[in-house]
Amino acid sequence: MAKFYFGQFQYTQTFFHKLNPTLKIVLIFYLVILLFFLKTIEAYFFFLVFGVFLIILSKLSFKSVVSSFKPIIFLLLFTLFFQLFFTPGTIVLDLKVLKITKEGLSLSIYIAIRLIILTILTFLLTSTTTTTDLALGFRNVILPFKIFKFPVEELSLMISISLQFVPILFEEADRIMKAQMARGADFESGNLFVRARSFLPVILPLILNAFNRADQLAMAMESRGFILGMKRTSYRVSKFGKNEALAIIFVLIFTLVLFVLEGIYA
Amino acid sequence: MLELKEVSVIYDPHTRFKKEALIGANLKIYEGERVAIIGRIGSGKSTLIEVISGLLKPTSGEVIIDNINITKEKIKRSDIVKKVSVVFQHPEMQFFAETVFEEIAYGARNIGIEEGKIKDAVLMALNDVGLDETYLEKSPFELSGGEKRRVAIASVIVMNPKYLILDEPTSNLDFGGKSSVISYLQERVARGRTLIFVTHDMDEAFMLSKRIIVINEGHIVFDGETERFFDDAELVERIGLEPPFFVKIKKTLSKCFPDFPSCEDYDSVVQYLLRKRSEYNG
Numbered sequence: 001m002a003k004f005y006f007g008q009f010q011y012t013q014t015f016f017h018k019l020n021p022t023l024k025i026v027l028i029f030y031l032v033i034l035l036f037f038l039k040t041i042e043a044y045f046f047f048l049v050f051g052v053f054l055i056i057l058s059k060l061s062f063k064s065v066v067s068s069f070k071p072i073i074f075l076l077l078f079t080l081f082f083q084l085f086f087t088p089g090t091i092v093l094d095l096k097v098l099k100i101t102k103e104g105l106s107l108s109i110y111i112a113i114r115l116i117i118l119t120i121l122t123f124l125l126t127s128t129t130t131t132t133d134l135a136l137g138f139r140n141v142i143l144p145f146k147i148f149k150f151p152v153e154e155l156s157l158m159i160s161i162s163l164q165f166v167p168i169l170f171e172e173a174d175r176i177m178k179a180q181m182a183r184g185a186d187f188e189s190g191n192l193f194v195r196a197r198s199f200l201p202v203i204l205p206l207i208l209n210a211f212n213r214a215d216q217l218a219m220a221m222e223s224r225g226f227i228l229g230m231k232r233t234s235y236r237v238s239k240f241g242k243n244e245a246l247a248i249i250f251v252l253i254f255t256l257v258l259f260v261l262e263g264i265y266a
Numbered sequence: 267m268l269e270l271k272e273v274s275v276i277y278d279p280h281t282r283f284k285k286e287a288l289i290g291a292n293l294k295i296y297e298g299e300r301v302a303i304i305g306r307i308g309s310g311k312s313t314l315i316e317v318i319s320g321l322l323k324p325t326s327g328e329v330i331i332d333n334i335n336i337t338k339e340k341i342k343r344s345d346i347v348k349k350v351s352v353v354f355q356h357p358e359m360q361f362f363a364e365t366v367f368e369e370i371a372y373g374a375r376n377i378g379i380e381e382g383k384i385k386d387a388v389l390m391a392l393n394d395v396g397l398d399e400t401y402l403e404k405s406p407f408e409l410s411g412g413e414k415r416r417v418a419i420a421s422v423i424v425m426n427p428k429y430l431i432l433d434e435p436t437s438n439l440d441f442g443g444k445s446s447v448i449s450y451l452q453e454r455v456a457r458g459r460t461l462i463f464v465t466h467d468m469d470e471a472f473m474l475s476k477r478i479i480v481i482n483e484g485h486i487v488f489d490g491e492t493e494r495f496f497d498d499a500e501l502v503e504r505i506g507l508e509p510p511f512f513v514k515i516k517k518t519l520s521k522c523f524p525d526f527p528s529c530e531d532y533d534s535v536v537q538y539l540l541r542k543r544s545e546y547n548g
Contacts, residue, residue, distance in 0.1 A: 178321050179360040182352040183422060184344045184376030201372065204362035 008064070008167070009130050016058040016128045020244050021137030027251055028125045034255060035117055040265040041106070043258050044113045050254060051120035058128050068123045069116075076115055083108040135160030136236055153232050161217070165210070172209060176202050268295040268318060268350065268429055268460075273327030275313050287313040289484040291327070295462060297428070302475035302492065303464045306506050310484040311464045315431050318462070320346045332428075344377045351427035355434040357418030358406070366392070366409075366417050367402040373425045391424035392417075394454040396446065412443025416450065423455060430455065432463040436470060448473065472496065472510035480505060 011017075016024075038044055055065055089103030126134070139156035146152045177187065180201045187198050270293040277285045287310045295301055295318075305311050316322035317329060320336045320343075328337045331349050351373075354360070363369040370388045379387055389399055395416035401409075406417050415435070423430065435451065436444040451461070452474065465471050471478060471492065478495045480488035482505050488495055496502060496513045509517075516535075520526045523542070527534040 175354070176360050178316065179352075179354045179357065180372075181321055181343055182319060182347060182354065183373035184347040184351075184425060185372075186343045186376070201360075201362045205360050208362075209359055 008127065010060055010064065010127050012059045014058050014128070015243060015247075016054065016124070018243060019128075019247055020238055020240060021129050021133040022140040022238050023137075023240070023244050023247060024125060024129060025134075025137045025141050027247060028121050030251065031121055032118065034258070035114060038258065038262065040262055041109065041113075042265045043261045044110060044117075046258060046261055047117055048113055048120075051117050051124075054124055055120065058124060060124075060127050064127065065123070068119060072115060072119050076112060079111055079115065080108045083111055131163035131166070132160065132236070134163055136234065136238070139234075140238055151229075153230075154228065165213075168213075169206065169210060173202060173206050176205050176209075267297065267330075267332065269293065269328075269330040270318065271328040271330070273317055273324045273329065275310075275317060275322065276325045279325070286484050288317065288324070291317075291486055293479065293486065293489070295429070295460060297460050298458075299477055300456060300461045300475045301463075301477045301479060302471035303462065303479045303481065304466070304468070304471050304507065305481035307466075309481045311481055312433065314481060315352055315433060315462070315464055318429075319350045319352045319431055321352070347373070347425050347427060348377055349427060350429040350431065351422050351425055352431040352433060353419050353422045353435065355437055357421075358411075358414035360418070361406045361414070364405060365402065366397075366404050366406050369406045369417060370421045370424050373421055377425050387424050387426075388420075391420040394423055394450070395420045396450045396454070410443065411439050412446050415439060415443065415447055419447070419451075419455065427459070429460040429462060432461070434465055435463055436465075436467065468496075468508055468510040469512065472512055480507075 035047060038047065084100055084104050085098045087101050087104030087107050089101035091099050092102050092105060093100040129137070135156055138159055139152060142150065142152050142155065177185075181187070185198060185201060187195065187202075189195075190198065270291050273288060273291040273293075274286070275288040277283070277287055291314065303311050303314060313322065317324050320329065320331070320341070324337065328335055330336070331346070334341065336346065361369055363372060367385075367388055370391055371384050374384050374387050375381075388402070392398070392401060397413065397416055397420070401413075401417070406414060409417060419432070419435070432451070436447050439447060448470065455461070461474070463470075463474065465474075475492050477490065478488065478492045479486060480495065480501075487505065488501065496509050499509065502509050516526065527538050
């Protein structure tokens with residue numbers, strides 16, 4: 001059985017799960033943009049509290065939230081290191097080789113919180129939306145670009161198939177890893193280079209099998225009459241109701257509070 | 267000896283997807299045995315072999331391989347595979363090397379066989395599965411289904427594991443591939459080794475094993491002689507399995523010929539049938 005991976009859909013029936021996927025994508029996108037406009041630490045903290053509140057509201061497992069931060073730890077530390085030690089400004093701590101500045105310290109706190117909030121928002125979206133809904137939502141978001149002859153249907157189909165391949169590839173990677181471990185492979189010892197090298201017997205068959213799978217899928221689709229560029233209909237219909245209206249009002253109130261905080265503390 | 271003491275495996279505990287794949291399994295497999303593990307899809311067979319081979323840590327219970335408790339002691343993977351190793355289902359899907367030699371040598375290098383001795387070890391493993399040295403420089407991806415499967419088996423037996431586990435060794439093979447894999451397993455691979463295999467094919471289980479372990483919904487529901495299991499038609503049916511062809515024939519013929527021999531011995535059955543044919547022919 002495959003391990004839990006970042007952003008895997010978790011089945012529960014909450015307000016956030018039931019929300020129209022198109023609106024969910026738009027709102028998350030809006031919140032991400034909003035995040036980049038913030039300037040005060042108070043607003044950032046409020047945003048962080050809001051993100052945690054959304055996670056609690058979505059009844060997502062605590063373990064999955066913690067594990068979702070594992071992939072970004074390295075990126076977080078790497079960014080923090082550079083911001084902390086290489087930002088010019090008023091020196092707070094002089095370590096001879098490295099210097100910590102007041103500006104570097106505040107910038108690294110801002111970036112850390114920003115990265116954490118971004119992870120929470122992405123995690124929220126993918127953990128509460130099925131891959132099918134995600135693809136449908138994405139299709140609806142890019143649908144207006146059709147007037148510019150943008151291949152909306154093809155792109156959304158590609159995204160839908162790719163998203164559905166993710167859990168399959170994770171399971172397959174797990175299977176291949178176990179098979180190579182049965183041949184004595186050790187993926188846990190050695191330095192970073194040795195460990196990266198030891199994954200070659202996993203990655204190569206994984207890519208090969210993915211190509212074979214894609215080839216079989218293409219043939220199966222063609223044999224069922226798939227023609228590129230044909231006009232498509234959807235079994236699922238996007239609904240816009242009371243929940244959606246509530247979500248918009250909620251986000252608008254949140255935006256208002258954020259701007260008030262920005263006004264007070266700027 | 268391989269021993270399982272009260273082993274349970276629960277996937278996704280504390281979630282709504284909780285699944286008890288193995289429940290309180292107790293098992294002892296002795297050296298030199300030929301054991302078949304059978305059961306329906308999702309019954310817990312694959313979980314059992316992953317636990318036995320140390321690839322999966324059980325939720326509770328102990329796994330002991332030759333007096334070493336692998337659930338309590340930290341043992342290197344390369345040391346475990348010298349004792350127990352698995353040929354997984356569709357092993358050819360895990361090929362990655364450019365040549366058959368490199369593919370088979372992978373396991374040998376992992377367990378630390380000296381570079382000078384690797385070629386001999388590879389050749390010996392290749393011979394055990396009925397392939398010769400002309401295959402060494404071939405690409406493993408160019409081989410036929412049966413040959414690929416045999417190379418995959420060789421890539422595990424090159425480590426000379428004492429206990430060899432095979433998960434569906436003949437699945438997805440045509441008749442030729444299937445019979446060649448079975449014959450090499452019987453004649454050479456099993457020699458001096460404990461063979462444990464998982465199968466859906468009851469004929470294969472009947473032909474290759476002396477002992478059968480039946481798993482149903484995570485429980486070991488039968489552990490005993492192969493023939494005794496298939497004689498219990500009610501149990502076989504209750505678990506949702508089909509008796510092997512040979513057993514069905516025996517039952518049919520036993521009704522006509524009360525002196526029909528036991529199906530433990532193929533030769534006596536063949537001799538019996540030949541004798542009967544000559545009797546009928548006058």
